[in-house]
Amino acid sequence: MLFHVRMDVQIPADMPADVANEIKAREKAYSQNLQRSGKWPHIWRIVGEYANYSIFDVASNAELHEILTGLPLFPYMKISVTPLCRHPSSIRDDES
Numbered sequence: 001m002l003f004h005v006r007m008d009v010q011i012p013a014d015m016p017a018d019v020a021n022e023i024k025a026r027e028k029a030y031s032q033n034l035q036r037s038g039k040w041p042h043i044w045r046i047v048g049e050y051a052n053y054s055i056f057d058v059a060s061n062a063e064l065h066e067i068l069t070g071l072p073l074f075p076y077m078k079i080s081v082t083p084l085c086r087h088p089s090s091i092r093d094d095e096s
C-alpha cells in the first residue's frame with residue numbers, strides 16, 4: 001500500500017541545540033534504515049520549509065502508523081497522510 005506523507009517539523013525554540021541534534025541524528029538513522037528496507041522509497045525536502053514529502057510502501061495502515069509514531073521527531077511534527085492507488089491512465093507497469 002502506497003501513502004503520500006507530508007511531515008512538518010516544529011522543534012521548540014527553547015530546546016537546547018545538543019538535544020535537538022541528537023534527536024535529528026536518530027531520526028536520520030531511523031529514516032535511512034527504512035529507506036534501505038524499501039518501506040520509505042522517496043523523501044523530498046519542500047523548498048524553503050522544514051518539511052518533507054515522502055512516499056511510504058507498507059503492508060497496512062497499522063504499519064504506517066507504527067513507523068510514523070516511531071519517528072524520533074514525531075513529538076515535534078505535524079503529519080498528514082494521503083492513501084494512494086494506481087491511476088487508470090498510468091502507463092507505468094511497476095505500480096500496484
Ligand SMILES: O=C(O)C[C@H]1C=CC(=O)O1
Pocket residue numbers: 007009027028029031050051052073
Ligand atoms: O528533516 C525532515 O524532513 C524530518 C525528518 C524526516 C526524515 C529525516 O531524516 O528527518
